[in-house]
Amino acid sequence: MGTGEKQPDSTLMFAEAAQASDVVQRQLDENAAAAAHIGQRLRAHDPRFMITVARGSSDHAATYGKYLMETQTGLFTASAAPSVNSIYDAPMDFKSCACVVISQSGASPDLLAVAQAAKAGGAPVIALVNVEDSPLAELADEVLPLRAGPENSVAATKSFIGSLSALLQLTAAWRQDEALLQALAAAPRKLEQAWACDWTPALEPIMRTRSLFTLGRGIGLGIAQEAALKFKEVCALHAEAYSSAEVLHGPVTIARDGFPLLLLAQRDATLPGVETLMQSLLERGLTVMSAGADHADAIKLPTPEAHPLVEPLLRIQSFYRLANQLSLNLGQDPDNPPFLRKVTATV
DSSP states (O other): OOOTTOOGGGSHHHHHHTTHHHHHHHHHHHSHHHHHHHHHHHHHHOOSEEEEEOOHHHHHHHHHHHHHHHHHHOOEEEEOOTHHHHTSOOOOOOTTEEEEEEESSSOOHHHHHHHHHHHHTTOOEEEEESOTTSHHHHHOSEEEEOOOOOOOSSSOOHHHHHHHHHHHHHHHHHHTOHHHHHHHHTHHHHHHHHHTOOOGGGHHHHHTOSEEEEEEOGGGHHHHHHHHHHHHHHHOOEEEEEETTTTTTTGGGGOOTTOEEEEEOOSSTTHHHHHHHHHHHHHTTOEEEEESSOOTTSEEOOOOOOOTTTHHHHHHHHHHHHHHHHHHHTTOOTTSOTTOOSSOOOO
16 A cells, blocks of 8 residues: 555554653553552452463563563462453463463453453453543543543553553552653653654665564563564565564574574663674674664664663664554554554454
8 A cells, every 4th residue: 555655654553652651641640540550459358379461462462561560579470362262262260370461442342251261260351441431431440541542543552551551550550660751751751862863874774675574582582573563564574573583593594694683672671681682683694673672783773771671662662653653654544544444353
């Protein structure tokens, strides 16, 4: 689908992604009491493990939530397979867990099926949802609104970043972690800085290919998954996301002759291993574009520094601006990808 002379800043994707800092600020201003209440409920319930329920971009947020909750609470956190409840109607034991459902629309039948089963099984159901009068919000025991406002582009952007920040706010309130809350309070300003970062040096190597990898590790794996999805959705490129710990275990064998890899790193305990991987990839003659990890032979993508748990929000914010520009350069319409709809009602 051609886009004529459409300018990058004229798309809905651009306008909505640019609002991410405002979304996080609204959450900070309006969700503090709700997050504190949910945190108190979780401390009283004292779950033994956590489950997340989501699809699409929201499931990539759930990957972030897994690493966030496991590293900050010590509780095993797993993503539920919705079809176990919605298709197989298998009885599941939800005792001793808490259930976090992440959804922009709050309307997908399969997510509702898991939420209903979890609630019937005695697990508190916590909804991170953008549409506050949705069936999910009505069903849930607790609601933490994403407060992203209307999102009309098919590609989720501000609601995805809002899901990450809501998970941060929830976890910080649950653990009563004032340092993390302070780090989150600085996120709106940092997101503005990230939006202004120039990632155009990545355009040329990506436009020379039809396939690429996106790489992340730990808390950053979810945004690598999200970036791969956006390359597919809005750029019509084949992209696969891998943990930087896994890409050498097979997938790298198809990468040769300057094959491009987008590496999204955060400055935490994973960084030394990521930097070692970069060296290995560059020695193979591959093209590495990197945000958050530096190497003289890699294409450096500028990115603000922040608390390591906040940095994934900043990386994906800069990426959205790149993806919007890339989509137009490739003759695509980032707001209306073919065959896709804003709400996918999966059974």
